[in-house]
Amino acid sequence: MLLERDTELAHVGTALRAAEEGTSSSILLSGPLGIGRSALLRCLPGLCAGEDVRVLRANAAATEQDFAFGVVRQLFDSLVAGAPEADRTRWAGEAGGLTRIFTAGTVPDDRGRGDRRGRGRDGTRASGHESGHGFGLPSAATAHGIGESREDADSEAILYGLRSLPACLGSNGRLLILVDDLQWADVPSLRWLAHLAKRLDGLRAVLVCALRDGEPRARHPLVREVAQSAARVLRPAPLSLDAARALVRERRGGPGHEEYARACHEVSGGNPLFLMSVLLGTAARGFPPTADHIGQVRALRPAELRDRLASHLRTQTPAVRDLAAAVAALGDHAEPALVAQLAGLDEIGFGAARRALEETGLLTGAREPRFTHRVVQDAIELSMTPAERERTHADAADLLYRSGFPAEQVAAHLMAVTGPGRSWSLPVLRSAADSALRRGAPETAARYLRRALLAHRAQDTGRARLLVDLATAERAFDPEACERHVVQAIPLLTTARDRAAAALRIPPTLLGAVPPATAALLRAAAAELGAQARLDEPARELALRLEARLRHCGHENPGELASAAERLRELGEDPPLGSAGERELVAVLLCAGTLTGRLTAAGAARTANRVLEREPAASAGAYTGLPLVVMTLFAAESIRGVGSWLSSEQQTRRQNTTGADGVLLFAERALALVMQGRHGQAREYLERAMGLADADWRESAVLVLCAVAFELRDPALGERVLNRAHRRRFTGLAVTVTLRILQASVDAQRGRRARALESLLVCGRRLEASGWENSALFPWRPHAIGLHHRLGDSHAALALAEEEHAWAAAWGAPTGLGRALRLKGWLHGGQGVPLLREAVGVLRGSTHSLELARTLVLLGRRLGGGPEAESALREAGAIAAACGAPWLVEQAEHGLGTPAPPPRTAVLTRSERRVVSLVGRGLTNQEIAGELGVSSRAVEKHLTNSYRKLGISGRHELAGALPA
Structure with missing residues (x-):
């Protein structure tokens, strides 16, 4: 499929028409790698289909440059292929005299005997190339020897003799002579082409040669002579976006998404070779031509294209290869001066090598050297040996270090060097790891530190500190490796304080199962430090944090939980919170008191909020016990403090x-x-x-x-x-119980009530065995009460309701207490109205608006009519609508016994209407963002506002909330 080459085809067609009138011409077809010169040459014979035009074709190759007259032989052999026997005999007769000129009579005339093999003077049989087609052209060895060793090979007689056959052919019709990759033609063939190009008059011929830009051999005198003889030079332009759309349609079987086609065009720069490689690569990987796969298009590095470019690079001069390797190594830091210095080129050599890479289409014309496609870098690395790649990166690291570049840029090159490196390698790698951690890239930091460990083989404190730093990075994504490296580091550390600090790098498993080895490690570190009262301030801080971790290790042991509650009482009503260790200890103790219900919600919330007031919302806190304080605040319903902490400046930066x-x-x-x-x-x-x-x-x-x-x-x-x-294996009690409670909720909603109830009762027994009584954290009892009642066991339901009420009253959080009162009022039927009124009063002090709406609906229905019932139901409907619970709105309206009032038309902004309409078409948030040219965050904001205005909870309710 040849696109946007009509201009070039028209020029060749014009030249062929001129040749019919006797005006011959030579045309040069040039351009960078992959621009489509060969494809255009292949289409040129189609211009003269059915006409009296004979086409002679030859494709030069770098591996055949030692085959003398190889290109000439291809031209005439292509003519013979498929020609009638009479024509071949006549053409052989015209060329018979050439045999004597080339071989000095070594190949006898075999006109009329094209199927026979001739013999030379020495009696040996001539090669197939010598006589197979009857032209009698010299063999590779003979012609090369003559062309390189004997003066008569350069004589005008040979050149004129070779011209005799085209002249003979041209007398009976026009000739179209096509030579691809002229830069690889052998020297004798180039001499003949140069001779022919200057003597086309009278041949009725059009000579079209294709020459690739940026090739070293394009500067060969004979290649330049052929090129300069051309009457016209054609340079195909890169394909346009419209052509890219057409190729997507042709290759993918249909029109692709506009953004997909645009991405293909941008990454290929309109180069046909690059564009086809991208399209074939995405098709092979099964990526449909949709907007969702734009990222894959931009990141694709086709292996076939990489191999093609690597083969091309191997033919370049050493200076060009060195420059390409320098650009590949320096990447985004490829400032011209640095690149030239790394490549070892002076200003003139740098300019010449850069022009060669730009002409061949591998470098852009920007001020700083940049590759035209990501795959070019892969091709350069493939064309180099491992030793060359390593040496280049080592030199790049040394150059950037001496030039004062940031540590991460230097370390990126050190990662490719397997040797010990320079004396400054270790400090640079550690500094780079620190920078990566600060910018939130722990995996990158870990790679730098692992490379540093390879260079530091001595078993000393230096290696221990590297191991501890590596563990610090790994705790964010690989806790098991973190613990392993801490264990390796501790024997190498010389002081108890250092060993304790290393042990604290292991992140706690918040409400998860604690490995016995971790607990043993923490206990050993704490015992080695000694009693807190005898320690100085830094060591006491470590001891407090170790105590917090050890107490949290026993969060599934009733005896340890009771001891933790007692320790919290010892700290007084206002425990000290001045240091991070004190805050972490109090957070762990609060969690223990919350799990067991030994605290009140108000007291726990007061202390927990004091912790948050003094603790910044920094990422390092995620690897301590401090997040447990958030759980306490959720259980105590102190949402305001948690919300402000989560929305603080530090968290905003991490949104x-x-x-x-x-x-x-x-x-x-x-x-x-x-x-x-x-x-x-x-x-x-x-x-x-x-x-x-x-x-x-x-x-x-x-x-x-x-x-x-x-x-x-x-x-x-x-x-x-x-x-x-x-998909992940969790063994801790908290997670396993929580998952079973959620599964029971799903089962109950799917109609599997008996199964759901059994799961909840199992959860209850496990929680009680561990001393975990707080129903606000694990609400198995409220759910089991409803299932008992629906399954006909009212006695069990009432018993659980009384137990829930007693616990909720002791804890004191309004939502838990109000829910317990509602459940009791529901179970007592008509006699439960006072309990429901009490529940409404309690829940008005709760932030959980939906629980209040549920209770108001139940109260309105139980009242059976009257102003109080109507008021309760109307208030419940309004709260439910504001919370986005249409199912509860329907219950309130049903209790009123009147048709629902016409819904108030939601006033959506223009942007919100556009987003909602795209949701209605089935687009994802990412697709909507691409359609509107905004961020996904903006789409989420518009959707959230629309849900609130429409009184719905999500996408699945949009269809019912909007008019047809």
Whole structure:
């Protein structure tokens, strides 16, 4: 499929028409690698199909330059192929005299005997090339020897003799002579082409030669002589965007997305070779031509194109190869002066090598050297030996270091060097790791530190500190490796304080199972430090943090939990919170008191908020016990303090964070929103958490996400959360129980009530065995009460309701207490109205608006009519609509016994209407962002506002909320 080459075809067609009138001409077809010269040559015979034009073709090759007259032989052999026997006999007769000129009579005349083999003077049989087609052209060895060793090979007699056959052929019709890759033609053939190009008059011929730009051999005198003889030089231009669209349609079987075609055109620069390689690569990988796969198009590095470019680079001069290697090594830091210095080129050599790479289409024309495509760098590295690559990166590291570049830029090159490196390598790698950690790239930091460990083989404190730094980086993504490297480092450290600090680099498993080896390591470090009272301030800080970790290790042991509660009482009503160690200890002790219910919600919230007031929302806190204080605040319903902490400046800077920190952050925000009755926004944050990788779902994040899914009461969403959570193995009591409670909720909504109840009762027994009584964290009892009642066991339901009420009253959080009162009022039938009124009063002090709406609906129905009932139902409907719970709105309207009032038309902004309309077409948030040219965050904001205005909780309710 030849596109946008009509101009070139027209010029050749004009030359052929002129040749019919006796005006011959020579045309040069030039351009960079991959521009389509060969494809254009292949199409030229089609211009003269059915006409009296004989086509002679030859393709020169770099590997055949020693084959003398190889290109000439191809030209005439292409003519003979398929020609009638009479023509071949006549042409052989015309060329018979050439045999005697070339071989001095060594090949006898075999006219009329084209199927016979001649013999030379020495009696040997001539080669097939000598006589197979009857032209009697010299063999490779003979012609080369003559061309290089004997003066008569350069004589005008030979050149005129070779011209005799084209003259004979031209007398009976026009000739179209096509030579591809002229730069690779052998020297004798070049002499003949140069001779022919200057003597085309009278031949009725058009000579078209293709020459690749930027080739070293293009500067050969004979190649330049042929090129300069051309009457016209044609340079095909890069393909346009319209041509790229047509190729996408032709190669992918249909029109692709506009952005997909645009991305293909941009990454290829319109170069046909690059463009076809991209299209074939995406098709081979199964990427459909949609906007979702633009990223894959831009990142694709086709292996076939890489191999083609690597083969091309091997033919370049050493200066050009050195420059390409320098640009590949320096990458984005390829300033001209640095590149020239790394390549070892002076100003003149640098300019010449750069022009060669630009002419061949591998470098852009920007001030700083840049490759035209990412695959060019792969091709350069493939064309180099491993030793050459390593030497180039070592020189680049040394150059950047001496030039004062940042440590990470130097370290990127040290990563490619296997040797010990320079004396400054270790400090640079450590500095680079620190920079990577500060910018939130722990995996990159770990790679730098592992490389540093390879260079530092001595078993000393220096290696220990590298191991500790590596563990610090790995705790963000590989806790097991973190612990392993801490264990390796501790024997190499010389002081108890250093060993304790190293042990604290192991992140706690928040409410997860603690490996026995970790607990033993912490106990050994604490015992070695000694009693806190005898330690100085830095050592006491370490001892406090070790105590916090050790107490948290026993969070599934009732005896350890009771001891933790007692320790918290010893610290007084206002425990000291001046240091990070004191805050971490108090957070762990508060968690223990919350799990057991030995504290009151008000007291726990007061102390927990004091901790947050003094603790910045920094990422390092995620690897301590401090996140447990957030769980305490959720259980105590102190949402205001948690919300402001999560929305602080530090968290705002991390709003687009990824990894385990990102999952936990999104989950905590979703739970804060759902407890405020803002279900639509909570769902959006949960979806963002669901979009992150499975490996980032840690115990604490799973706990919070399950709590959000439980409150949203969407079985499909609950199943999605469960499926994601089950991809990882969690063994801690908190996670396993939470997952079973959410599964029971899904089962109950799917009609599997008996199965759901059995799961809840098993959870209850396990929690009680561990001393975990707090129903606000693990709400198995409220759910089991409803299932008991629906399955006909009212006695068991009442017993559990009394137990729940007693616990909720002791804890004192308004939502838990109000829910317990509502459940008791529901079970007591008509006699439960006072309990429902009391529940309404309690819940008015809660942030959980939806729980208040549920209680008001139940109260209105039980009252059976009258002003109080109507007021309760109308208030419930208004709260439910504001919370995005249409199912509860319907219950309130049904209790009123009147048709629902016409819905108030939601006033959506123009942008919100556009976003909602695209959602209606089935587009994802990312697709909508691409369609409108905005960020995904902006799309989420518009959707959240639309859900709130329409009184719905998510996408699945849009169809019913909008008019047809």
